[in-house]
């Protein structure tokens with residue numbers, strides 16, 4: 001691996017992540033978004049599967065799984081997340097690249113500041129736009145851009161994010177990683193005997209020529225020769241710098257700084273890794289099982305208090321009820337509501353057409369025949385157009 005390799009690999013990975021971040025809201029599976037937390041539709045799309053608000057246990061499982069995977073990656077790969085995957089590092093790198101690029105062409109403080117501000121404004125705009133796209137359909141986002149009054153809440157949220165992102169890039173930068181981000185402290189408690197680390201190889205200290213290149217290139221201002229420091233984001237810039245110094249000196253043994261698993265070198269599975277890996281497998285199994293057993297539609301029935309109960313001349317009674325039916329399938333479907341015990345349902349309870357991932361309220365009457373025993377429950381069934389019973393609710397008419 002030459003000097004350029006680590007930096008370029010990191011930049012390539014960051015470019016792929018950035019493209020994914022921006023493209024994900026536009027990707028779809030069978031007409032449904034691949035991933036979106038659709039606030040207006042009260043739905044989260046996960047791998048194209050629409051999850052309604054009443055299915056939040058699946059969301060909870062997904063969040064727990066992501067959390068455990070995040071811990072697992074931390075235990076195995078240490079603080080590699082910070083330098084290679086974290087959006088804060090990505091924007092810091094962009095701003096520093098813009099500053100260097102500008103200074104190398106026109107060494108004027110005003111021009112450098114103008115370039116940095118221009119880049120920060122562009123990145124902040126892109127981030128606030130992406131935020132909206134992750135939480136609502138692209139057509140609605142473009143509507144908000146054209147007419148902010150159509151959704152002032154979403155527009156305000158995007159504007160606030162824009163200012164936060166802009167101020168973070170201009171005023172905070174690496175200080176966020178150094179002083180505010182809790183992840184570094186938290187990561188120190190999650191290291192295992194084989195966690196990947198970046199370290200100065202003590203046994204090779206005699207080869208160090210004290211050129212200071214590792215310190216000069218470090219974006220966090222760390223002298224890695226003094227040992228592990230919690231602010232290190234594992235970006236690998238010091239590895240590149242030291243390797244280049246050693247190559248220039250024709251030292252065949254290479255640089256003095258390297259990534260290594262654990263102090264002894266070599267990877268061995270530790271207890272924390274094992275526990276977290278088992279937790280991740282169990283959560284994944286539960287998630288797959290829950291996703292495989294989810295109903296394609298749901299129904300909530302409740303008394304309609306806005307209409308009156310009426311007694312008919314034959315002493316039968318009609319009682320107003322409502323049903324809220326949610327079609328969770330990615331395509332439109334027909335439903336009907338059926339009752340047992342010879343009870344009739346009056347109203348639009350058959351041929352209920354509901355578009356994909358949408359809900360509909362149906363107001364109907366339960367016609368209780370004369371002599372129907374008091375406090376006796378009946379079963380209301382939600383049935384598909386093909387006759388499959390999806391859900392049964394017990395109600396006392």
Ligand code: SF4
Nearest residue numbers: 218232233235236238
């Ligand atoms: S010490 Fe090395 S890996 Fe850590 S932040 Fe500095 S340059 Fe990056």
Ligand code: SF4
Nearest residue numbers: 208209211212214242
């Ligand atoms: S770059 Fe390498 S040789 Fe130079 S000071 Fe750092 S560790 Fe020593």
